[in-house]
Amino acid sequence: MYGFLIGVGVLLLLSIIWMVYRIQTLVSVVKGSDKKVASGSNKVNAILFVLFLVGSGILMFWYSIKEFDNYQLPIASEHGMVTDQLFWITMAVTGVVFLITHVLLFIFPYKYQYSEKRKASFYPDNNKLEIIWTIVPGIVLAGLVISGWMAWSDITAPAPEEAHVVEIMGYQFAWEVRYPGTDNVLGDYDYRLITASNSHGVDFTDKNSIDDFPSPKVVIPKGEPVLFKIRARDVLHSVFAPHMRLKMDAVPGMPTRFWFVPTKTTAEMREELGDPEFEYEIACTEICGRGHFSMKKVIEVVEPEAYQKWLAEQKSFIQMNPSLAEGLPAETKELAEIQLKK
Amino acid sequence: MASASVANHDTAAHDHHDHEHHDNFVTKYIFTQDHKMIGKQFLITGMFWAIIGGFLSILFRLQLGFPEMDMSFLRPILGGWIDDTGALDPTFYLALVTMHGTIMVFFVLTAGLSGTFSNYLIPLQIGARDMASGFMNMLSYWFFFLSGVIMFISLFIKTGPAGGGWVVYPPLSALEQAIPGSGLGMTLWLVAMTFFIASSLLGGINYITTVINLRTKGMSFSRLPLTIWAFFLTAVIGLLSFPVLFAAALLLVFDRSFGTSFYLSDIYIGGEALPNTGGSPVLYQHLFWFLGHPEVYIVLLPALGITSEVIATNSRKPIFGYKAMIISMLGITILSFIVWAHHMFVSGMNPFLGSIFMFLTLIIAVPSAVKVFNYLTTLWRGNLIFTPGMLFSIGLVSFFISGGLTGIFLGNSAIDIQLHDTYFVVAHFHLVMGSASFFGLMAGVYHWFPKMFGRMMDARLGYVHFWLTFVGVYLVFFPMHYIGIAGFPRRYYSWTNFEFANMYTDLNMFVSVAAIITFAAQFIFIFNFFYSMYRGRKATLNPWRSNTLEWTTPLYPGHGNWPGEIPTVYRWPYDYSKPGAEEDFIPQTVPLSATPESNLPHEQELVKLELEIMKEDEEVLVANESKH
Numbered sequence: 001m002y003g004f005l006i007g008v009g010v011l012l013l014l015s016i017i018w019m020v021y022r023i024q025t026l027v028s029v030v031k032g033s034d035k036k037v038a039s040g041s042n043k044v045n046a047i048l049f050v051l052f053l054v055g056s057g058i059l060m061f062w063y064s065i066k067e068f069d070n071y072q073l074p075i076a077s078e079h080g081m082v083t084d085q086l087f088w089i090t091m092a093v094t095g096v097v098f099l100i101t102h103v104l105l106f107i108f109p110y111k112y113q114y115s116e117k118r119k120a121s122f123y124p125d126n127n128k129l130e131i132i133w134t135i136v137p138g139i140v141l142a143g144l145v146i147s148g149w150m151a152w153s154d155i156t157a158p159a160p161e162e163a164h165v166v167e168i169m170g171y172q173f174a175w176e177v178r179y180p181g182t183d184n185v186l187g188d189y190d191y192r193l194i195t196a197s198n199s200h201g202v203d204f205t206d207k208n209s210i211d212d213f214p215s216p217k218v219v220i221p222k223g224e225p226v227l228f229k230i231r232a233r234d235v236l237h238s239v240f241a242p243h244m245r246l247k248m249d250a251v252p253g254m255p256t257r258f259w260f261v262p263t264k265t266t267a268e269m270r271e272e273l274g275d276p277e278f279e280y281e282i283a284c285t286e287i288c289g290r291g292h293f294s295m296k297k298v299i300e301v302v303e304p305e306a307y308q309k310w311l312a313e314q315k316s317f318i319q320m321n322p323s324l325a326e327g328l329p330a331e332t333k334e335l336a337e338i339q340l341k342k
Numbered sequence: 343m344a345s346a347s348v349a350n351h352d353t354a355a356h357d358h359h360d361h362e363h364h365d366n367f368v369t370k371y372i373f374t375q376d377h378k379m380i381g382k383q384f385l386i387t388g389m390f391w392a393i394i395g396g397f398l399s400i401l402f403r404l405q406l407g408f409p410e411m412d413m414s415f416l417r418p419i420l421g422g423w424i425d426d427t428g429a430l431d432p433t434f435y436l437a438l439v440t441m442h443g444t445i446m447v448f449f450v451l452t453a454g455l456s457g458t459f460s461n462y463l464i465p466l467q468i469g470a471r472d473m474a475s476g477f478m479n480m481l482s483y484w485f486f487f488l489s490g491v492i493m494f495i496s497l498f499i500k501t502g503p504a505g506g507g508w509v510v511y512p513p514l515s516a517l518e519q520a521i522p523g524s525g526l527g528m529t530l531w532l533v534a535m536t537f538f539i540a541s542s543l544l545g546g547i548n549y550i551t552t553v554i555n556l557r558t559k560g561m562s563f564s565r566l567p568l569t570i571w572a573f574f575l576t577a578v579i580g581l582l583s584f585p586v587l588f589a590a591a592l593l594l595v596f597d598r599s600f601g602t603s604f605y606l607s608d609i610y611i612g613g614e615a616l617p618n619t620g621g622s623p624v625l626y627q628h629l630f631w632f633l634g635h636p637e638v639y640i641v642l643l644p645a646l647g648i649t650s651e652v653i654a655t656n657s658r659k660p661i662f663g664y665k666a667m668i669i670s671m672l673g674i675t676i677l678s679f680i681v682w683a684h685h686m687f688v689s690g691m692n693p694f695l696g697s698i699f700m701f702l703t704l705i706i707a708v709p710s711a712v713k714v715f716n717y718l719t720t721l722w723r724g725n726l727i728f729t730p731g732m733l734f735s736i737g738l739v740s741f742f743i744s745g746g747l748t749g750i751f752l753g754n755s756a757i758d759i760q761l762h763d764t765y766f767v768v769a770h771f772h773l774v775m776g777s778a779s780f781f782g783l784m785a786g787v788y789h790w791f792p793k794m795f796g797r798m799m800d801a802r803l804g805y806v807h808f809w810l811t812f813v814g815v816y817l818v819f820f821p822m823h824y825i826g827i828a829g830f831p832r833r834y835y836s837w838t839n840f841e842f843a844n845m846y847t848d849l850n851m852f853v854s855v856a857a858i859i860t861f862a863a864q865f866i867f868i869f870n871f872f873y874s875m876y877r878g879r880k881a882t883l884n885p886w887r888s889n890t891l892e893w894t895t896p897l898y899p900g901h902g903n904w905p906g907e908i909p910t911v912y913r914w915p916y917d918y919s920k921p922g923a924e925e926d927f928i929p930q931t932v933p934l935s936a937t938p939e940s941n942l943p944h945e946q947e948l949v950k951l952e953l954e955i956m957k958e959d960e961e962v963l964v965a966n967e968s969k970h
Binding site: 002003017024025037039041044045046048049052056060063064067070071072073080082083086087090093094097102104105108109112113114115118119120122123124125126129130133134141142145148152155156171172191192201233234236238242243245246248249251252253256277278281283284285286287289290291292293294 | 432721723834842
């Protein structure tokens, strides 16, 4: 039924367009306006440009102000404050340029529309002007680049020694999380060791891996540096934590990293937003296949004390599945057994 | 006396010319070596692909705008990709996005724009009989055609076309286990792209050779229309960057079929560990973007060239800063090769490299800004005639500004952390590259249609087409900035899994409706195009009262373009509204000595030189005549 109605609608529309078209062709032939350089529609188009300028300008400002709290996600990391500030500075600079150039672009057509009485002014060049509008954007851009570069250098600098390490591994189509345990050092891994019971491919012959533990969500302390060590098991993925202003690709064969300092606990953010259900989320932002849109992981930011308490409660891979310790060399086996007795 | 001898020569050459060609249907319309027909072939093929590419985008916009919609009515076209509940298959959604990107970037905006107008305009505007090699030019089209056939077939195979995004990053594109489209679909994609690259190179070599060698007498580089400068530089960029894409694709073929590990390492997929080690997916990204970024300028520069010409003509004013325009295009050409890694700030490459590429990227904004200011100054105190071509050119400048400015955000690596691969990027490149280039294409078609087909397109349908498209494009892409700032990732089948993105269903619906209307508006153009081709008003020889050489050809130029001698060029192409001149334009073929009333002081000095050269020419002509 809908299909039929749509079909009729399209047919009607086409026939109306056809008639309008024929009529206006005939009219223009009768009036001889097709011989003129610029017909009456020249004025109509000139006016439409001005209307477009005013209309779209109002719409843009109205929507940008009305929706601000919706599209401006609250910030929950230290560097996020910096990058967002840069974002809004850039917005101010480009916004001014945007407005000025568009006002000129749409006012000129109105002001200088064709008139037979007038002749355009022959103004082929002005080197002074060219130099000015090469140098001024150059200086403005240099300012933006340098501030951006300083922020970028800080963000990508090596993580502080004491940063809490969390490994995030992407695979089709989920994330897995591994913590380094009490030694804060992740054990080695090798993708050839991956089995059903060892999805991370952790190499348990490495002493550092004995206390490593998995977690269904990323738990991190507020106000302390956190280092995400990121890797992928099959294809490219990308860790994106929008509230943390954090993004880094997960690359098979090439571990990547991103460190940051969370500034608000989940509870604080829930209160701020008045949303008791709120969770920080990780999404995937590198196309990875059918389930690309469903790779979600929750980040829970807690107070440092609560974090220490949570750490102490976690069970290592070995504790959860003692069979992983089978066949290990004597030295590591001993460590594993100590773990198991805890 | 002089004119008499020229006229004699004209008729002689004309007779000669007519005997030379015996075109039948096949050599005239199919395997033609006439650059004008090849240009039209590119145009029509490009329009076909634009409809396909646009239609694919409507399909995925339906999914994004109306996720709950029952799409069973699409089953006649999409078959099994619509499941029993009437929902679109998520894998096919990715294939749609991939094919939309590939088709639009390569088939529509590279072949359809640069292929059409480089072919059509270069010989006409520089005063040449044809391209340097008509045969290579023909091959260029037919490689493109073959490439299109293969890509088209890939849309219909059982496992679906390539689905790894138009950038086809491995390992996703290398492993059939990862996504079904990486099987036969990806193979066909690679084969099609290989033919496409061959087509681009054949075309590019031809454009460059023709511009360098076949300019008519007097057509120095400093008298070339900006269109030709743009096509020339575009061809240079293509010639230097497409081979790198070929290399990237070739290594991908090795990885896919011959067990090498250029891009693959440490992969566990489908329950088994693959033997590949030591490869780097980031290597592919470097190679791909070494083409991928210049590609942006391959599609944009011709559009900017066309706009320069159309704006100058319809402002009845010389383009402001002709030399500055050329220098900024040269700057863009060179810089376009050293900014590629700004697509990779968060790919895991060394952050130091990120800093370098941020500096280089923001430098490229300067020549772009200069171009915008020059366009604005050209409009200033002009005498503007709003032909449809002019409207589309002004629209292009608007998109170029809007999309260019958001590039300043994305080129800043610190800000890009948040915005990378969100809808902000989608909005950015659809405005600055997609829509701007598309508007350049439209401006070109409206402007040169009278030359191509000897008839005028209907102006009012053109106005309706312009306003619907211009407003439509902004309604589609402007809201995407908000969605992007809110962090919505690209290439998502649905956002409802995430709390932070579980909003803006209204805005997405709005965007989808706007997209459908904008797409529908294109059929006004299609109608206008084909109707005017047969029933449009007969064009006059120089309908826009333009200066360039193509308007000195007959209404229906034959193969060889000018009956008789190719005209000589005496001035630059932008002598509009010159003080002292009676008309508001002086074609390039009018000698300076014929216009003493409007010559500038430095031109007056050239008159003597010009007269000497003309005298010599005449002697040569007379000598030739007596030999006959």
